[in-house]
Amino acid sequence: MNNRYCVIMSGGVGSRFWPFSRTDCPKQFLDFLGTGRSLIQMTYDRFVRLIPKENIFIASNEVYKDLILEQLPEIQEDRILLEPQRRNTAPCIAWAAYHIQAINPNANIVVAPSDHLILNETAFLSVIEQGFDFVSSRPALLTLGITPNRPETGYGYIQVGENGENGISTVKTFTEKPNAELAKVFVESGEFFWNAGIFLWNVQSIIKAIQRYLPEISSRFEEGIPVYNTDAEKDFIAHNFPACPNISIDFGVMEKASNVFMLQADFGWSDLGTWGSLYDRLAKDKEDNVVLKCKTLMYESKGNIVAVPRKLVVLNGLEDFIVAESDNVLLICKKEEEQRIRQFVTDAKMKFGDEFV
Amino acid sequence: MNNRYCVIMSGGVGSRFWPFSRTDCPKQFLDFLGTGRSLIQMTYDRFVRLIPKENIFIASNEVYKDLILEQLPEIQEDRILLEPQRRNTAPCIAWAAYHIQAINPNANIVVAPSDHLILNETAFLSVIEQGFDFVSSRPALLTLGITPNRPETGYGYIQVGENGENGISTVKTFTEKPNAELAKVFVESGEFFWNAGIFLWNVQSIIKAIQRYLPEISSRFEEGIPVYNTDAEKDFIAHNFPACPNISIDFGVMEKASNVFMLQADFGWSDLGTWGSLYDRLAKDKEDNVVLKCKTLMYESKGNIVAVPRKLVVLNGLEDFIVAESDNVLLICKKEEEQRIRQFVTDAKMKFGDEFV
Numbered sequence: 172m173n174n175r176y177c178v179i180m181s182g183g184v185g186s187r188f189w190p191f192s193r194t195d196c197p198k199q200f201l202d203f204l205g206t207g208r209s210l211i212q213m214t215y216d217r218f219v220r221l222i223p224k225e226n227i228f229i230a231s232n233e234v235y236k237d238l239i240l241e242q243l244p245e246i247q248e249d250r251i252l253l254e255p256q257r258r259n260t261a262p263c264i265a266w267a268a269y270h271i272q273a274i275n276p277n278a279n280i281v282v283a284p285s286d287h288l289i290l291n292e293t294a295f296l297s298v299i300e301q302g303f304d305f306v307s308s309r310p311a312l313l314t315l316g317i318t319p320n321r322p323e324t325g326y327g328y329i330q331v332g333e334n335g336e337n338g339i340s341t342v343k344t345f346t347e348k349p350n351a352e353l354a355k356v357f358v359e360s361g362e363f364f365w366n367a368g369i370f371l372w373n374v375q376s377i378i379k380a381i382q383r384y385l386p387e388i389s390s391r392f393e394e395g396i397p398v399y400n401t402d403a404e405k406d407f408i409a410h411n412f413p414a415c416p417n418i419s420i421d422f423g424v425m426e427k428a429s430n431v432f433m434l435q436a437d438f439g440w441s442d443l444g445t446w447g448s449l450y451d452r453l454a455k456d457k458e459d460n461v462v463l464k465c466k467t468l469m470y471e472s473k474g475n476i477v478a479v480p481r482k483l484v485v486l487n488g489l490e491d492f493i494v495a496e497s498d499n500v501l502l503i504c505k506k507e508e509e510q511r512i513r514q515f516v517t518d519a520k521m522k523f524g525d526e527f528v
Numbered sequence: 529m530n531n532r533y534c535v536i537m538s539g540g541v542g543s544r545f546w547p548f549s550r551t552d553c554p555k556q557f558l559d560f561l562g563t564g565r566s567l568i569q570m571t572y573d574r575f576v577r578l579i580p581k582e583n584i585f586i587a588s589n590e591v592y593k594d595l596i597l598e599q600l601p602e603i604q605e606d607r608i609l610l611e612p613q614r615r616n617t618a619p620c621i622a623w624a625a626y627h628i629q630a631i632n633p634n635a636n637i638v639v640a641p642s643d644h645l646i647l648n649e650t651a652f653l654s655v656i657e658q659g660f661d662f663v664s665s666r667p668a669l670l671t672l673g674i675t676p677n678r679p680e681t682g683y684g685y686i687q688v689g690e691n692g693e694n695g696i697s698t699v700k701t702f703t704e705k706p707n708a709e710l711a712k713v714f715v716e717s718g719e720f721f722w723n724a725g726i727f728l729w730n731v732q733s734i735i736k737a738i739q740r741y742l743p744e745i746s747s748r749f750e751e752g753i754p755v756y757n758t759d760a761e762k763d764f765i766a767h768n769f770p771a772c773p774n775i776s777i778d779f780g781v782m783e784k785a786s787n788v789f790m791l792q793a794d795f796g797w798s799d800l801g802t803w804g805s806l807y808d809r810l811a812k813d814k815e816d817n818v819v820l821k822c823k824t825l826m827y828e829s830k831g832n833i834v835a836v837p838r839k840l841v842v843l844n845g846l847e848d849f850i851v852a853e854s855d856n857v858l859l860i861c862k863k864e865e866e867q868r869i870r871q872f873v874t875d876a877k878m879k880f881g882d883e884f885v
Contacts, residue, residue: 505845
């Protein structure tokens with residue numbers, strides 16, 4: 172138990188979920204489903220059942236420090252790794268690995284996003300237990316692959332190779348998001364799984380992999396070995412973190428390493444990456460509308476997702492739209508066009524400054 | 529001048545303009561166009577240029593007393609005729625006539641709604657002056673007819689007979705709202721004018737007409753002659769007003785009387801009865817959208833009217849809709865279905881009580 176560590180990554184801005192997700196309070200800090208707990212709080216709640224509280228780290232951006240302290244008062248401030256700039260997941264994971272290695276060189280680490288939805292907690296915990304057992308006994312990089320239930324085009328897929336025991340396989344390829352036709356082929360083949368972005372490894376395994384595949388990152392963090400967990404760490408990071416290349420752990424390590432394995436999982440997972448993925452997950456009324464946190468009167472309206480907290484929303488003749496309001500922004504957008512929301516956010520910032528983003 | 533009187537009718541609930549118009553603050557009390565003055569204030573502002581302040585009366589429902597006193601502090605409380613129940617325009621006009629007769633039996637009265645838009649104030653004042661001159665010298669019931677600029681199906685029309693001088697004609701018929709085909713014929717004929725619901729008459733003329741065509745109303749108000757402008761008037765009205773039949777002055781008197789004349793007018797009038805009529809009046813952007821009181825980003829969206837005060841509204845793929853939010857209600861409704869808004873209000877009341885209406 173005491174070798175188990177967790178890194179919850181929560182530095183994202185979640186702009187595809189605008190206007191709910193805002194630069195100063197992105198999606199992971201929101202109580203999206205009205206359960207009373209934000210996504211990051213729910214993520215913490217899950218891991219604290221398996222991992223000692225003092226071994227749980229939050230990796231995030233400096234600007235979210237106060238939000239994290241407020242939402243997770245159980246977390247000590249020295250467990251929050253605050254990145255001075257956004258550099259994607261590889262530098263984040265590298266820092267966390269070197270930092271944890273300095274505390275416990277035998278650490279086994281699970282790395283997970285803070286803003287995903289997991290409906291079956293029992294299944295999740297059992298999978299994480301199994302993953303810890305696997306990576307603590309061999310130099311493997313383990314990723315979780317979700318059994319796909321539909322030809323989703325919004326996720327990356329993992330193609331498995333040889334099947335070993337207990338749902339653990341070798342990995343043939345990591346793929347980018349497929350088009351609809353390809354996604355269908357993927358799902359029907361039975362060889363492809365959704366890439367959930369949840370990883371497990373021993374701290375030595377990941378450091379070795381970074382040294383081999385991302386030496387420009389590992390060489391910087393090697394230099395910091397004398398300062399991790401000291402007062403000098405903050406200054407060291409302020410100087411070195413921004414100099415790291417902006418690169419994901421998938422692209423930088425997982426797609427290249429030969430000791431990558433996938434653990435097949437099925438725990439009601441969604442990355443909640445977009446309004447559409449939220450729509451797909453949630454219960455619908457008889458006209459296929461999803462209603463979040465508001466009252467509605469619907470007339471000849473179907474296939475919509477409506478999230479306008481605390482209001483009455485009356486819809487007439489609207490089909491397959493996102494209707495989402497938060498604070499000072501109302502978005503009405505065709506569901507099929509939701510990938511453009513990021514552009515809308517950029518446009519809003521260009522045109523009106525920071526008031527609405 | 530001192531024989532000139534005005535009755536501003538402001539008891540309506542304006543439910544077609546929901547959610548802006550609410551039962552406890554209907555349309556006439558709203559600063560609809562963001563000018564800083566509500567529609568009733570603008571109506572008062574116009575008449576006070578022609579009519580002594582103490583001769584301006586507000587006829588409304590008891591529930592709006594505080595709103596009127598707040599918005600029109602110049603009006604003395606005894607100039608507000610508060611109806612204990614809604615009974616349409618005939619009982620309202622009858623009471624005002626008997627009440628004013630008790631003050632000045634030579635009064636000439638203009639009766640006007642409080643919630644119309646009039647863009648050309650100078651033309652309006654000149655028409656009202658002309659109307660006063662006309663009705664002060666003969667026993668005529670005069671109504672204003674607006675020169676139609678389009679085949680509007682949302683208005684009643686007045687068909688004129690013989691043309692007299694200065695744009696004053698006899699009246700052949702009053703019509704209900706026509707269908708599109710008929711409206712086109714009306715406008716092309718040149719004989720039809722929009723019924724603006726603005727009337728002028730000498731107090732004796734209207735009392736005589738009510739006595740003749742609505743004796744069940746006049747007989748009640750005759751009984752009150754000893755009490756008008758005394759402390760006993762309120763009790764008298766509380767007992768007698770609710771017993772009046774619910775009937776409009778158009779149907780009860782104007783369509784039946786033979787001394788009805790129409791004064792042709794053209795002063796940029798709209799009854800602002802619906803979102804669509806507001807849309808028609810206002811300036812549009814290059815995609816034919818009308819935006820009120822908010823900022824917008826539009827993508828492939830046209831023909832919409834958007835009124836979501838103080839917010840940024842982002843539209844993608846929306847055409848010919850009303851998007852209106854006020855307080856705790858957001859309405860998204862096809863423009864062509866706006867006549868159903870009244871039903872939506874009824875449904876909201878049935879389902880959720882008074883919270884949203």
